[in-house]
Amino acid sequence: MNLDAVYQELTGKPQGKIALLVMDGVGDIAVKENNYLTPLEAAKTPNLDALAKDSAQGRMIPVAPGITPGSGPGHLGLFGYDPLEFEVGRGVIEALGLGIELKAGDVAARANFCTLDENGIVTDRRAGRIPTETCEKLCAMLSAKIKKIGDVEVIIQPGKEHRFVVVLRGKGMEGPLTDADPQKVGFPIPQVEPRDAKSAKAKKTAKVIKEFYKLALPIIAKEKPANGFLMRGIAHQPDIPLFEQRYNLKPACIAVYPMYKGLAQLVGMTKIEGPQTIAEQFATYKKLYDEYDFFFIHFKYTDKYGEDGNYAAKVKAIEDFDAALPILMEKRPDVIVVTGDHSTPTPMKGHSWHPQPVLIHSQFSGSDKLDRFTDTGANLGSLGVFPAKDLIRYIQANAGMLEKFGA
Amino acid sequence: MNLDAVYQELTGKPQGKIALLVMDGVGDIAVKENNYLTPLEAAKTPNLDALAKDSAQGRMIPVAPGITPGSGPGHLGLFGYDPLEFEVGRGVIEALGLGIELKAGDVAARANFCTLDENGIVTDRRAGRIPTETCEKLCAMLSAKIKKIGDVEVIIQPGKEHRFVVVLRGKGMEGPLTDADPQKVGFPIPQVEPRDAKSAKAKKTAKVIKEFYKLALPIIAKEKPANGFLMRGIAHQPDIPLFEQRYNLKPACIAVYPMYKGLAQLVGMTKIEGPQTIAEQFATYKKLYDEYDFFFIHFKYTDKYGEDGNYAAKVKAIEDFDAALPILMEKRPDVIVVTGDHSTPTPMKGHSWHPQPVLIHSQFSGSDKLDRFTDTGANLGSLGVFPAKDLIRYIQANAGMLEKFGA
Numbered sequence: 075m076n077l078d079a080v081y082q083e084l085t086g087k088p089q090g091k092i093a094l095l096v097m098d099g100v101g102d103i104a105v106k107e108n109n110y111l112t113p114l115e116a117a118k119t120p121n122l123d124a125l126a127k128d129s130a131q132g133r134m135i136p137v138a139p140g141i142t143p144g145s146g147p148g149h150l151g152l153f154g155y156d157p158l159e160f161e162v163g164r165g166v167i168e169a170l171g172l173g174i175e176l177k178a179g180d181v182a183a184r185a186n187f188c189t190l191d192e193n194g195i196v197t198d199r200r201a202g203r204i205p206t207e208t209c210e211k212l213c214a215m216l217s218a219k220i221k222k223i224g225d226v227e228v229i230i231q232p233g234k235e236h237r238f239v240v241v242l243r244g245k246g247m248e249g250p251l252t253d254a255d256p257q258k259v260g261f262p263i264p265q266v267e268p269r270d271a272k273s274a275k276a277k278k279t280a281k282v283i284k285e286f287y288k289l290a291l292p293i294i295a296k297e298k299p300a301n302g303f304l305m306r307g308i309a310h311q312p313d314i315p316l317f318e319q320r321y322n323l324k325p326a327c328i329a330v331y332p333m334y335k336g337l338a339q340l341v342g343m344t345k346i347e348g349p350q351t352i353a354e355q356f357a358t359y360k361k362l363y364d365e366y367d368f369f370f371i372h373f374k375y376t377d378k379y380g381e382d383g384n385y386a387a388k389v390k391a392i393e394d395f396d397a398a399l400p401i402l403m404e405k406r407p408d409v410i411v412v413t414g415d416h417s418t419p420t421p422m423k424g425h426s427w428h429p430q431p432v433l434i435h436s437q438f439s440g441s442d443k444l445d446r447f448t449d450t451g452a453n454l455g456s457l458g459v460f461p462a463k464d465l466i467r468y469i470q471a472n473a474g475m476l477e478k479f480g481a
Numbered sequence: 482m483n484l485d486a487v488y489q490e491l492t493g494k495p496q497g498k499i500a501l502l503v504m505d506g507v508g509d510i511a512v513k514e515n516n517y518l519t520p521l522e523a524a525k526t527p528n529l530d531a532l533a534k535d536s537a538q539g540r541m542i543p544v545a546p547g548i549t550p551g552s553g554p555g556h557l558g559l560f561g562y563d564p565l566e567f568e569v570g571r572g573v574i575e576a577l578g579l580g581i582e583l584k585a586g587d588v589a590a591r592a593n594f595c596t597l598d599e600n601g602i603v604t605d606r607r608a609g610r611i612p613t614e615t616c617e618k619l620c621a622m623l624s625a626k627i628k629k630i631g632d633v634e635v636i637i638q639p640g641k642e643h644r645f646v647v648v649l650r651g652k653g654m655e656g657p658l659t660d661a662d663p664q665k666v667g668f669p670i671p672q673v674e675p676r677d678a679k680s681a682k683a684k685k686t687a688k689v690i691k692e693f694y695k696l697a698l699p700i701i702a703k704e705k706p707a708n709g710f711l712m713r714g715i716a717h718q719p720d721i722p723l724f725e726q727r728y729n730l731k732p733a734c735i736a737v738y739p740m741y742k743g744l745a746q747l748v749g750m751t752k753i754e755g756p757q758t759i760a761e762q763f764a765t766y767k768k769l770y771d772e773y774d775f776f777f778i779h780f781k782y783t784d785k786y787g788e789d790g791n792y793a794a795k796v797k798a799i800e801d802f803d804a805a806l807p808i809l810m811e812k813r814p815d816v817i818v819v820t821g822d823h824s825t826p827t828p829m830k831g832h833s834w835h836p837q838p839v840l841i842h843s844q845f846s847g848s849d850k851l852d853r854f855t856d857t858g859a860n861l862g863s864l865g866v867f868p869a870k871d872l873i874r875y876i877q878a879n880a881g882m883l884e885k886f887g888a
Contacts, residue, residue, distance in 0.1 A: 103847025106535065110848055133863060137886055138484055140874030141491065144887035157887065158484060167888035307888075422845055425885060427878045429863060449863070450850055459539075459865025 078320075080479065081467060085322045089474035090408025092323065092368045093359065096152060097395055098145075098334075099377030099418025101133075101430030102449060108385055112449040113376070113420065114431065116385075117392040119447065121399040122433075125410065126447045130439045132457025133429035133449075134465060136416045142427045148415030149337045153317060153370075154466030162340065163249060163309025169239045170336020172231045176311045181242040181249050181279050183308040187212060187300035188236075194262045194302075199255075200236045201300035212300055213238050216290055223285050240305065242282055248275035249309030251283065256304075263287070263304060283308065316342035317368075321466060322475065326362055328355045329372035338370055352394065356401035363405050371402075380418025388420055409436040409472045411465070412447060429459050436472035485727075487886070488874060492729045496881035497815025499730065499775045500766065503559060504802055505552075505741075506784030508540075508824025508837030509856060515792055519856045520783070520827065521838065523792075524799040526854065528806040529840075532817065533854045537846045539864025540836035540856075541872060543823045549834045555822030556744040560724060560777075561873030569747065570656060570716025576646045577743020579638045583718045588654045588686050590715040593643045594619060594707035601669045601709075606662075607643045608707035619707055620645050623697055630692050647712065649689055655682035656716030658690065663711075670694070673715060690715065723749035724775075728873060729882065733769055735762045736779035745777055759801065763808035770812050778809075784832075787825025795827055816879045817842040818872070819854060836866050843879035 102112040109116075136143040137157045146167045147157030165182035176182065187209065189198040204212075213232040220228050226244030233239060251266040266283045268276030283305065294301055317325050327338030328346045335345045346362065349355045352373050359369050373395050379387035402410075413432035416425050431452035442455045457468070470476050509519040516523075543550040544564045553574040554564030572589035583589065594616065596605040620639040627635050633651030640646060658673040673690045675683030690712065701708055724732050734745030735753045742752045753769065756762045759780050766776050782798035809817075820839035823832050838859035849862045864875070877883050 103845065104850060105847065110850060133865065138487070138874070139867065139871040140876075140878035140883055141487070142878070142883065142885045144885050147887040158487060162887065164888045419845070419847070426845070427875075427883070428847060429865075453849065453861055453863050453865075459863070459867070 081470075081476070082320070084477045084479060085470065086475045086477055088323055088367045091363065092409040092469055092473055093402060093407035093411070094152065094368065094370050094469070095373070095402075095410065095412045096371065097373045097376040097392065097412070097414050099380045099416060099425065100392070100414035101417025101419070101426075101428055102380070102388070103417070103419045103421060103426075103428055104450065105421050107421065113385065113388040113392055114448045115446075115450065117389045117396065119392060119396040121396045121403070122412065122447045123445060125412070125435050126433060126444050128439065128441050129433045129435040129444075129447070130457055131431065131433050131442050131444055131447065131452040131455030133452050133459045134413065134432050134462040135429050135459065136427070136462050140427050142425050143416050144425065145333055145415060146337060149334065151462035152413070152415055152465060153341050154321065154463055155314060155341065156463045160312060160314055162312060164307025165239065165309055166311050167333070168233070168237075168307070169231070169241055170340070171333035172233055172239050173332035173336070174229065174231055174239065174241055175339070176241065176336070177243065178311055178313060179245075179247060181247045181308060181310045183240045183283070183305040185238050185240050185303050185305045186236045187238070188302045188304050189299045190302035196256055196259050196261060196263065196302070196304070198299065199259060199304065203235050204300050206232070206234055208300065209233070209236060209238060212294055212297065215293055219293055220286065220289050223282050223289070226282050228286065236300065240286070242279065244282075246275050247279045247282070247310060248273060249279060251276060251280055251308040253308070254283065254287070254305040263302065266305070266308060279308070311340070314341055318342055321368075321470060323368040324366045325368040325370060326366040327370045327372070328358050329370070330355070331372070331374050334372040334374075343370060351398075353398040353401055356398055359402060360405045369407070376414065377418045380420050381423060383420050383423040385420040409434070409469055411435075411469060413465070432457065432465065434468055434472055438472055438474070488883070489727070491884045491886060492877065493882045493884055495730055495774045498770065499816040499876055499880055500809065500814035500818070501559065501775065501777045501876070502780070502809075502817065502819045503778065504780045504783040504799065504819070504821050506787045506823060506825025506832065507799065507821035508826070508833075508835050509787065509795070510824070510826040510828060510833075510835055511857065512828050514828065520792065520795040520799055521855045522857065524796045524803065526799060526803040528803045528810070529819065529854045530852060532819070532842050533840060533851050535846065535848050536840045536842040536851075536854070537864055538838065538840050538849050538851055538854065538859040538862030540859050540866045541820065541839050541869040542836050542866060543834070543869050547834050549832045550823050551832065552740055552822065553744060556741065558869035559820070559822055559872060560748050561728065561870055562721060562748065563870045567719060567721055569719060571714025572646065572656075572716055573718050574740070575640065575644075575714070576638070576648055577747070578740035579640055579646050580739035580743070581636065581638055581646065581648055582746075583648065583743070584650065585718055585720060586652075586654060588649045588656050588715060588717045590647045590690070590712040592645050592647050592710050592712045594645070595643075595709045595711050596706040597709035603663055603666050603668060603670065603709070603711070605706065606666060606711065610642045611707050613639070613641055615707065616640070616643060616645060619701055619704065622700055626700055627693065627696050630689050630696070633689050635693065643707065647693070649686065651689075653682050654686045654689070654717060655680060656686060658683060658687055658715040660715070661690065661694070661712040670709065670711060673712070686715070718747070721748055725749055728775075728877060730775040731773045732775040732777060733773040734777045734779070735765050736777070737762070738779070738781050741779040741781075750777060758805075760805040760808055763805055766809060767812045776814070783821065784825045787827050788830060790827050790830040792827040815843060816876055818876060820872070839864065839872065841875055841879055845881070846879055
């Protein structure tokens with residue numbers, strides 16, 4: 075029997091409120107240079123410590139052993155969707171990151187301006203990393219002249235430096251396509267083609283993109299150094315089962331950065347706009363307490379300072395998070411989960427495959443008798459090392475909403 | 482999406498050298514008679530201890546829960562091949578163990594001399610465990626008279642006591658076949674049949690083996706007590722994806738015993754001949770440092786003394802291994818893995834299903850803050866208890882050769 079179907083059948087009503095608190099990239103590794111203390115271990119976290127006493131802990135594999143996830147797969151896993159089954163294209167992720175409200179069926183591409191020589195050969199794949207203002211100007215030029223291609227709406231949104239995103243909105247479109255990017259200099263821009271030659275929708279999409287190139291290249295042909303552009307990760311927004319229907323939980327997303335709002339929106343969570351700090355996010359939760367069952371609260375700075383390799387700042391970010399926690403606790407959620415979407419170890423200055431620690435607290439979580447919530451401590455927890463996609467089922471169980479299986 | 486395909490797509494170039502150090506059967510169980518100390522726990526291992534400080538640890542399930550693996554499945558798992566998907570026939574394993582250089586398509590059978598009565602009924606399945614010299618003499622008699630059957634070359638190689646191996650080398654052959662072995666005395670030798678009745682290749686193979694019996698039995702009919710023989714595990718060498726292509730790592734096998742060289746050769750590793758002791762094996766690694774990416778170094782004696790039930794000797798074997806380790810460390814591999822292919826607990830005098838401990842050390846392994854590498858200690862590690870076939874992916878991740886998945 076299909077496991078998702080079994081869960082669906084067992085799923086009843088939640089017996090309380092659930093808060094999923096994601097410290098992005100919180101997981102880390104203990105290394106000599108940091109005195110063998112991970113940021114969670116070095117941080118002073120009296121409020122998390124108090125929670126840990128009555129919690130179950132474990133560690134989660136974000137995607138599969140050894141695989142380092144991007145933010146997309148990392149969050150899909152946390153939301154209970156196997157990242158290997160529900161793949162989200164790079165273009166879709168970038169579009170979400172720029173705050174574009176994607177609709178089902180939209181095809182999104184990651185693009186960047188480049189430099190072409192007189193024969194159309196790519197001589198600089200990033201056009202010398204033009205300033206963001208130049209990128210905005212070029213995107214405005216393109217947007218002004220290309221609004222539609224046939225029945226397909228074209229949305230062009232500038233990003234940082236040479237980067238931008240193109241979204242194609244119309245009927246009967248789908249990806250993935252091959253890249254319009256030679257990957258190295260000295261070659262012309264290749265034509266896009268459907269990855270699945272049998273897909274009529276992908277064929278239409280490829281035709282639209284070829285037409286887009288025909289219209290767009292002349293518009294910027296006289297610009298220097300950005301007189302061309304490359305497109306990659308061309309795919310449609312996948313059809314993902316809605317969170318609310320899948321888990322019988324009404325979800326709200328309280329995030330600050332567009333990327334995470336976008337990922338939550340992909341599974342149908344309601345995006346809450348407004349709060350800018352973790353304290354404000356927790357206050358927003360309190361305000362909306364009666365309106366939703368499930369609150370996904372995203373904290374960015376643990377990842378940011380992990381990426382920077384800034385150990386002290388990552389420690390401080392965790393302490394900031396901890397210091398704000400009492401605001402949440404004023405209207406104590408019945409199920410509290412604290413974890414990351416992956417690890418971002420400061421010694422690695424980037425995401426990694428290391429299983430991130432997770433803490434589940436509820437009336438029924440039991441206690442693993444751990445004094446703190448840390449990477450090494452979580453190794454000793456009752457949850458063991460498990461795939462992140464299973465977390466949602468532990469959450470449902472702790473919310474008293476999964477019936478007994480069999481007699 | 483197929484997980485192997487995902488890994489393949491993420492695989493880049495290794496950022497350094499990898500050493501997989503296999504202490505065969507090193508895993509053990511803590512029992513009262515040994516003062517609750519496993520051999521790893523009782524052994525003095527200053528060099529492994531030093532490594533453990535900066536390592537991740539865990540335990541590995543060789544095949545599946547409760548399953549005791551032979552050396553074949555044990556090593557296939559370590560090499561990243563699911564032993565349930567890539568089955569290697571017992572005949573193939575035995576042939577490899579005897580040092581026969583199998584070619585793709587070769588069919589190998591495990592055989593042993595037996596005693597038949599005047600009606601062809603098996604009265605002793607092992608012919609009273611005849612001495613090895615008698616076995617060698619009988620094999621020589623068979624080899625002298627049977628070199629080919631039709632277009633199929635016949636290779637007969639004696640083993641220990643009553644055991645030998647028959648390899649059939651020709652076109653259009655395959656296994657598996659049913660056994661020519663009644664499994665108990667009082668019955669005649671059954672005819673072999675294809676396990677897949679639709680396979681023309683297996684039919685041809687069955688015909689060749691029936692013909693082999695017709696030719697061979699008369700040759701030894703007057704011998705005593707070995708006047709017959711049984712054949713089991715009749716199968717062809719399976720087509721296994723090459724290690725180098727699968728993981729983008731150029732592998733060398735530095736083993737002493739033919740069986741392990743053979744298993745490494747099955748997946749396309751280069752066998753290095755010469756070294757006889759673990760110190761010599763480590764010295765060989767140093768000599769070949771520039772020529773390969775991945776070094777599989779096999780140490781037999783932990784398993785041997787486990788099989789003998791000799792606790793003190795197994796402890797000593799671990800200490801010998803540890804004492805030689807500094808030779809390896811003179812040209813420190815970037816990724817060092819220490820583990821076994823399975824457990825061979827001395828109280829059981831044989832292989833077992835108990836998950837073997839594993840240690841992974843690299844710049845990015847992080848530290849699990851364990852002072853030693855032991856069975857019980859590994860329970861506390863960040864890797865948890867996981868299938869052995871996943872080890873290679875952690876190795877690739879630690880070698881910095883797996884790209885990020887998704888954005």
